[in-house]
Amino acid sequence: MADELKLLEKWSLKVHEVKLGAGPSAGGSREIIFNIGGQSSFPFLFKEGDIPNRPLIAAEVLDCVEDDWPVGLRTDLASVSKDPVEWARKMASDSGADLVCLKLQGLHPDLGNKPVKDAMALVEAVLKNIKTPLIILGCGSADKDNEVLPAISEATKGERLLFGDVVSENYKTLAAACIADGHNIIAESPIDVNIAKQLNILLSDIGMPLDRIVINPTIGALGYGLEYAYSIMERAKSAALAGDKMLAMPFICFVGQESWRAKEAKVSLNDFPQGGNARMRGIMWEVVTAMAMVEAGADILTMRHPEAIKIVKSAITDLMKR
Amino acid sequence: MFIIGELINGMDQRVAAAIKEKNKDFIRSLARKQVDAGADALDVNCGPASRDAAGDMRWLVETIRKEASCVLCLDSTKPEAIEAGLEASAHKCVINSTSADISRLEVYCAMAKKYKAFLVALVMDRKGVPQDKDGKLELAAQILNFAQENGFPLDELYLDPILLPINVAQNQLFGILELIKDFKSLSTPAPKTLLGLSNVSQGSKKRKLINRTFLVMASAYGLDAAILDPLDQELTRSLITSELILNKSIYCDDFISAYNKSKNI
Known part of the structure; x- marks a missing residue:
């Protein structure tokens, strides 16, 4: 034991602990709330520091689905993919996902250009049908997101949701709304630690508390830059x-x-016979990518396939056993 | 780098007067200014004019403690003054300093263990300061041996290679830089290193330029702690930049602001 202790690292700072969701006593309506972060060691090194919170899985729910969805998703999510409210409810209750990540991609001028009121109604309906906190993502078009997300932020004031993403070139509008309405924010940087740090400073300069920022470091999947994201x-x-x-x-x-x-994860068995069953291949691609990110220190994983979510949730539970 | 603010020093006439007149506001304000500027610790020195070093040290520590809970570096040649400071401080202290003489090491090591304080050891003995690197290394080894044999944690020990002014001992300055590195190889875990930076420019013109140039060089050689003027912004900014270049902190465009925010300044 004495020799083992000599090899352990001692760290001086804890990661900020971010609270997701607010219950009725704190001005929200969530029945389930979570904390993320707060650790004072690298992942799962329980002897080196505190790891008060486990990594969470957020089930990704989209307000509209592209036609070319891979077979694994198309078949297994067929019953819900046209109804985001039911999709969110089912993922939150059946798949083992801890919370829901709603991506409003239908707002994008190229993907339907849905009006603001539709997005607001959808968020309201999803919140009514799930007990957990919600992550709300815009469509990636800066103008549209700056129009819609602040309105949703105001309408959900006090729920302590997680809004995203802001980037160095466009952060003030959404950040100001999240500061005013008590929400958390996702700060995105393009696999670049210098920009990640700079964006956090910019957010802090306009008054965003450091314990309400979550970093999206931008990742690549297995085979597509995963190691770079990890580093x-x-x-x-x-x-x-x-x-x-x-x-x-x-x-x-x-x-x-x-x-x-x-x-x-996408090509069919016919086009890629040596890759085996296309559905399982897609699921495993998601599982392996997720597990690498868990080991890299992810605090929230957003995931799509219910089977992949179950496998990763079970692996996280095992890893958290001390 | 661990920054120890140097300004509460009885060598300064205003501080000496404040100690004599028991001017608490002056001392507290000097403590606050240094902490607000980023000092991790404050040096406390009652100066050579003090007639009651223990009493003055106790008064200084009690006065500063009303303002700041940071580490205090108790700077005196008198063991009774250091012990008075340790007694009065409710938080972590640095004993500054012992020499390599066994009789002094015995007294200060025991004191540091009793009060769980860090200990600064100067590489000199009753014969004086060795003029060459080897003489200093020998004394450093003697200090580390003593610490090891007496169960004092080596990583709580700061070795001071003794910086002399550039206009007195110019030919020794590069040797000081090398010693900062060489001290580290004397033991496992390695000791820490500390310098009283302002000595390097004592009696010179362009003091600030000399101080900051030497600090950046010492930083590159791995210096752990320095007693310096934290209100000298060019000095602290140069240090912050040197730590970026050494890859000790992560670059971003607003790196000065990032450093300050990380320190709650």
């Missing part, structure tokens, strides 16, 4: 634990979105 997360985390408060935020990793974009 950036590791570098940010080691700087944070060594005392850099401007990088000591939890991470959110968009696993579902990235892994189901991989060729290996």
Whole structure:
């Protein structure tokens, strides 16, 4: 034991603990709330520091689905993919996902250009049908997101949701709304630790408390830059634990979105016979990507396939056993 | 780098007067200013004019403690003054300093263990300061041996290679830089290193330029702690930048602001 202790690292700083969701006593309506972050060691090194919170899985729910969805998703989510409210309810209650991540991609001018009121009605309906906190993502078009997300932020004031993403070139509008309405925010940087740190400073300069920021480091799926994402997360985390408060935020990793974009998760058995069953291949691509991100220090994984969610949830439960 | 603010020092006439007149506001304000500027610790020195070093040290520590709970670096040649400071401080202290003489090491090591304080050891003995690197290394080894044999944690020990002014001992300055590195190889875990930075420019013109140039160089050689003027912004900014270049902190465009925010300044 004495020799073992000599090898253990001692870190000086804890990652900021971010609260997701607010119950009725705190001005919200969530029955389930979570904390993320708060750790003072690298993942699962329980002897080196405190790890008060386990990584969470957020089930990704989209307000509209592209026609070319891979077979694994198309078949297994067929019953819900046209109804985001039911989709969210089912994922929150049946799949083992801890919370829901609603991506409003139908707002995008190229993907339907849905009006603001539709998005607001959808968020309201989803919140009514789930007990957990909600992550709300815009469509990626800066103008549309700056119009819609602040309105949703105001309408859900006090719920302590997680809104995203802001980037260095466009952060003020959504950040100001989240500050005013008591929400958390996702700060996105393009696999770049310097930009991640700079964006946190910019957010802090306009008054965003450091314990309401979650870093989206941007990841690549297995085979598509996963190792690079891993190294950036590791570098940010080691700087944070060594005392850099401007990088000591939890991470959110968009696993579902990235892994189901991989060729290996999409192509059919006929086109890729040596890859085996296309459905299972897609699921495993998501599982392996997710597990690498868990080991890299992800605090929230957003995932798509219910089977992948079950496998990763079970693995996280095992890893959290001390 | 661990920054120890140097300004509460009885060598300064205003501080000496404040100690004599028991001017608490002056001392507290000087403590606050240094902490607000980023000092991790404050040096406390009653100065050579003090007639009651223990009483003055106790008064200084009690006065500063009303303002700041940071580490205090109790700076005196008198063991009774250091012990008075340790007694009065409710928080962590640094004993500054012992020499390599066994009789002094015995007294200060025991005191540091009793009060769980860090200990600064100067690489000199009753014969004086060795003029060459080897002489200093020998004394450093003697200090580390003593600490090891007496169960004092080596990573709570700061070795001070003794910085002399550039206009007195210019030929020794590069040797000081090398010693900062060499001290680290003397033991496992390695000791820490500390310098009283302002000595390097004592009696010179362009003091600030000399101070900050030497600090950046010492930082590159791995210096752990320095007693310096934290209100000298160019000095602290140069140090912050040197730590970026050494990859000790992560770059971002607003790196000065990032450093300050990380320190709650």
